[in-house]
Amino acid sequence: xxxxxxIGCPIAHSLSPxxxxxxxxxxxxxxTYEAVEIKSDNLEExxxxxxxxxxxxxxxxxxxxxxxxxxVDDIDDFARLIGAVNTVVINNGKLLGKNTDAYGxxxxxxxQVHDIDFVGKKALVLGAGGAARAVIVGxxxxxxxxxxxxxxxxxxxxxxxxxxxxxxECEVIPWEEKEVKLQEMDLVINxxxxxxxxxxxxxxxxxxxxxxxxxxxxxYKPLETKLLKEAKEKGVKAVxxxxxxxxxxxxxFEAWFNIKPxxxxxxxxxxxxxxxx
Ligand code: NAP
Numbered sequence: 001x002x003x004x005x006x007i008g009c010p011i012a013h014s015l016s017p018x019x020x021x022x023x024x025x026x027x028x029x030x031x032t033y034e035a036v037e038i039k040s041d042n043l044e045e046x047x048x049x050x051x052x053x054x055x056x057x058x059x060x061x062x063x064x065x066x067x068x069x070x071x072v073d074d075i076d077d078f079a080r081l082i083g084a085v086n087t088v089v090i091n092n093g094k095l096l097g098k099n100t101d102a103y104g105x106x107x108x109x110x111x112q113v114h115d116i117d118f119v120g121k122k123a124l125v126l127g128a129g130g131a132a133r134a135v136i137v138g139x140x141x142x143x144x145x146x147x148x149x150x151x152x153x154x155x156x157x158x159x160x161x162x163x164x165x166x167x168x169e170c171e172v173i174p175w176e177e178k179e180v181k182l183q184e185m186d187l188v189i190n191x192x193x194x195x196x197x198x199x200x201x202x203x204x205x206x207x208x209x210x211x212x213x214x215x216x217x218x219x220y221k222p223l224e225t226k227l228l229k230e231a232k233e234k235g236v237k238a239v240x241x242x243x244x245x246x247x248x249x250x251x252x253f254e255a256w257f258n259i260k261p262x263x264x265x266x267x268x269x270x271x272x273x274x275x276x277x
Contacts, residue, residue: 104248
């Protein structure tokens with residue numbers, strides 16, 4: 001029986017067990033997926049415990065995504081660029097660290113905007129936190145022409161632009177001027193916490209945005225943020241953040257259980273439903 005888990009601290013909030021257990025049941029797999037709380041000062045021991053107990057792999061969440069990097073034996077290109085690991089595959093006691101967030105972000109857009117072509121496009125990324133790193137790497141790997149980064153703390157936007165400039169063209173836009181070049185943008189992506197439950201809304205004036213543009217909000221609580229509502233009212237394609245969460249789990253599940261699971265409307269509904277297992 002293949003055993004997988006998500007490690008973090010605290011871990012009770014994680015949606016990953018509900019998601020992976022749904023697929024385990026759907027595909028009739030003889031396997032398990034559970035939440036394992038591991039505190040920061042016990043990360044190395046905790047991971048060793050999973051290897052010793054025959055786990056096939058695990059997801060990594062807050063606060064271990066960066067701390068796990070020096071503990072893995074090998075790392076994929078996305079995890080190396082993003083500087084964080086969210087998925088580990090265990091093979092003969094060796095750990096392969098992966099990051100599937102960029103895949104989840106891009107695949108979610110592809111599934112919701114079927115004719116999307118990222119090549120040569122200009123993208124405005126709002127935010128410069130952990131999630132922005134995966135979004136920027138995803139966009140640059142898809143060969144967008146330019147990623148414009150704007151953030152309340154401009155130094156963080158500048159640091160990301162400097163770091164990712166070798167991968168592709170990055171530009172910094174001051175937060176106060178985030179709408180100034182909006183007419184040039186093909187994609188606008190909110191990666192800030194603004195708009196999330198218990199946070200203020202994101203006030204962003206979409207009036208100069210082209211009707212052919214795509215607006216993405218990676219916030220998924222609530223599913224329809226003010227930004228997405230205003231994009232829809234303008235007739236612009238609007239992509240919510242739940243799909244990113246679901247699609248980032250696909251390559252992990254496939255690596256551990258050898259089946260590529262499907263993201264379906266039923267799964268979206270189930271994940272949004274209260275409770276779980
Ligand atoms: P983070 O590392 O803490 O970064 C937070 C970002 O939000 C920073 O850019 C921060 O700007 C900005 N911000 C926070 N409060 C702000 C305010 N009042 N005004 C302006 N900017 C503000 O968080 P994260 O991990 O990147 O996550 C960000 C969001 O993405 C969260 O809502 C999270 O739920 C969501 N997310 C979704 C997925 C998914 O699968 N859909 C995956 C990961 C994250 P400063 O740098 O100036 O502080």
